[in-house]
Amino acid sequence: MIAVDRGRYTCVLAAAAPDAPTVTAMRARELGRKSVVVGDRVGLVGDTSGVPGALARIVRIEPRRSVLRRTAEDDASTAEGRLERVVVANADQLVIVSALADPPPRTGFIDRCLVAAYDADIEPLLCLTKADLAGPETVLDYYTELELPYVLIRPDSSLDALRSLLAGRVSVLVGHSGVGKSTLVNRLVPEAERAVGTVSAIGRGRHTSTSAVALRLPAVAGLPDDPGWIVDTPGVRSFGLAHVSAESLLHGFSDLVEATVDCPANCSHSADETECALAAWVADGRADPRRLASYHRLLASRAGETDPRGATNPRDEPEHDPRGRAE
Numbered sequence: 001m002i003a004v005d006r007g008r009y010t011c012v013l014a015a016a017a018p019d020a021p022t023v024t025a026m027r028a029r030e031l032g033r034k035s036v037v038v039g040d041r042v043g044l045v046g047d048t049s050g051v052p053g054a055l056a057r058i059v060r061i062e063p064r065r066s067v068l069r070r071t072a073e074d075d076a077s078t079a080e081g082r083l084e085r086v087v088v089a090n091a092d093q094l095v096i097v098s099a100l101a102d103p104p105p106r107t108g109f110i111d112r113c114l115v116a117a118y119d120a121d122i123e124p125l126l127c128l129t130k131a132d133l134a135g136p137e138t139v140l141d142y143y144t145e146l147e148l149p150y151v152l153i154r155p156d157s158s159l160d161a162l163r164s165l166l167a168g169r170v171s172v173l174v175g176h177s178g179v180g181k182s183t184l185v186n187r188l189v190p191e192a193e194r195a196v197g198t199v200s201a202i203g204r205g206r207h208t209s210t211s212a213v214a215l216r217l218p219a220v221a222g223l224p225d226d227p228g229w230i231v232d233t234p235g236v237r238s239f240g241l242a243h244v245s246a247e248s249l250l251h252g253f254s255d256l257v258e259a260t261v262d263c264p265a266n267c268s269h270s271a272d273e274t275e276c277a278l279a280a281w282v283a284d285g286r287a288d289p290r291r292l293a294s295y296h297r298l299l300a301s302r303a304g305e306t307d308p309r310g311a312t313n314p315r316d317e318p319e320h321d322p323r324g325r326a327e
């Protein structure tokens with residue numbers, strides 16, 4: 001399933017040619033309350049011809065090999081914090097799009113995405129845009145210990161490196177407003193605008209959609225046979241992490257996790273744990289203190305504390321868009 005708009009699901013048949021018509025479907029009653037999300041592999045019955053006006057029915061959702069989730073907020077004790085949504089099913093890669101300038105990179109946002117990727121069991125890829133405006137050194141320095149894969153994008157640069165990292169996989173793109181995500185999507189899939197327009201037309205004339213849409217990447221000479229798919233997530237500005245356990249949160253910080261073998265039993269690893277081994281780990285220069293500070297901010301945010309130390313870092317302010325819709 002590649003797009004949904006007001007109860008109408010757009011599907012592509014497995015192994016269909018890239019130019020084959022899409023199939024429009026509705027949910028069958030037997031699905032019960034199970035939600036169908038972009039990326040789901042589904043069983044269809046009825047008219048799957050794809051001719052105008054044809055309507056199929058989704059009768060089955062195949063088991064998902066990965067599930068990318070978000071909550072509206074971080075704090076699970078609030079109603080919003082309990083509102084958990086599946087953003088995309090069966091993705092292989094989370095492409096974190098961040099500008100190097102205008103707007104400046106927000107490592108707090110990137111750290112949050114890394115946790116979401118770990119929780120979803122999908123690979124992260126850092127996509128640094130506007131490389132014509134600033135160098136990547138500061139951002140890359142922050143992630144030295146992680147060996148995070150990354151690509152640099154400038155307006156005139158070839159996208160071959162990115163395309164080869166997207167080939168054969170389903171990649172979800174996330175990023176803040178203004179980072180150049182739409183520009184990138186349009187460069188990767190020049191027909192994207194038209195494809196999205198077609199989908200929206202099914203939903204009675206609405207042309208901008210806030211739900212996720214999967215776009216098939218075009219075949220490019222010299223690259224592998226299957227160019228892959230990207231999933232654009234216009235309504236998802238960030239990931240509330242209320243659904244992520246403290247344990248998974250820590251695993252999003254793979255540069256810190258090793259230190260905690262020396263923590264006392266039941267250590268919460270929060271900033272006020274005096275015996276926590278993380279402080280010594282950072283003091284020994286084995287991880288970046290800014291990463292520990294970021295981890296502590298996320299922990300505090302999940303506990304419902306807006307700001308543990310009274311100092312506000314505008315780059316790492318809580319980021320959520322309550323209007324964002326994942327489905």
Ligand SMILES: Nc1nc2c(ncn2[C@@H]2O[C@H](COP(=O)(O)OP(=O)(O)OP(=O)(O)O)[C@@H](O)[C@H]2O)c(=O)[nH]1
Nearest residue numbers: 129130131153154155176177178179180181182183
């Ligand atoms: N200098 C420079 N500007 C860029 C680059 N990519 C995009 N821009 C500009 O950045 C601005 C924002 O780009 P968009 O593609 O609209 O950003 P977006 O992330 O999709 O933001 P929304 O449309 O708000 O979701 C536009 O004015 C683009 O022309 C780049 O690589 N370098």
Ligand SMILES: [Zn+2]
Nearest residue numbers: 263267269276
């Ligand atoms: Zn600890």
